[in-house]
C-alpha cells in the first residue's frame with residue numbers, strides 16, 4: 001500500500017473535510033460564464049463548495065436553509081442540474097452505502113478515487129498517477145474524449161480492517 005503510488009487524503013474521522021484536494025470554485029466558474037445567481041442558488045453553491053466533500057440533496061438543502069430559509073427542494077435539484085451540465089460537480093453513489101442516495105461534490109483539479117468503508121461508512125479520497133495514466137491509455141486506445149471518470153472502491157478502511165470489523169454499514173440501518 002505504502003509503495004503503491006496511492007496517496008490517501010482522508011483523516012481519521014468519518015468526515016471528508018480537509019483532504020487537501022483542490023476543489024474548483026463553483027461561484028467563479030458560474031459567474032465567469034455569465035450565470036446569474038439568485039440568493040437561494042448562491043447559498044446552495046456556497047454550501048456545496050464549503051462542504052469540501054460529499055453531500056446528498058437533503059443534506060445540501062438542510063445546510064443551505066440555515067443560511068437562507070427560502071431555499072426549497074426544487075431549487076436544490078435545479079441548481080445541481082445546472083452544475084452537473086456544466087461539469088462543475090460530480091455525482092456519486094458511493095457504493096450505495098446509504099441506499100439510493102446520490103452525493104455531490106465540487107470537481108477537483110485532479111480526479112480522485114473514492115474508497116467507501118462498508119463497516120463504518122467513512123469515505124476516503126485518493127489520487128494516483130496510475131489513475132491519470134489509465135485515462136491517457138483509454139484515450140489512446142479508443143480515441144474517446146473523456147469527460148468524466150468515476151472509480152469507487154468498497155471494502156474496509158484501515159481502522160476497521162485492523163479491528164476485524166465485519167459488520168456492514170448497511171446492516172446497521
Ligand SMILES: [Zn+2]
Pocket residue numbers: 117118119120121122156157158159160161
Ligand atoms: Zn471503516
Ligand SMILES: [Zn+2]
Pocket residue numbers: 053054105112114125
Ligand atoms: Zn470525492
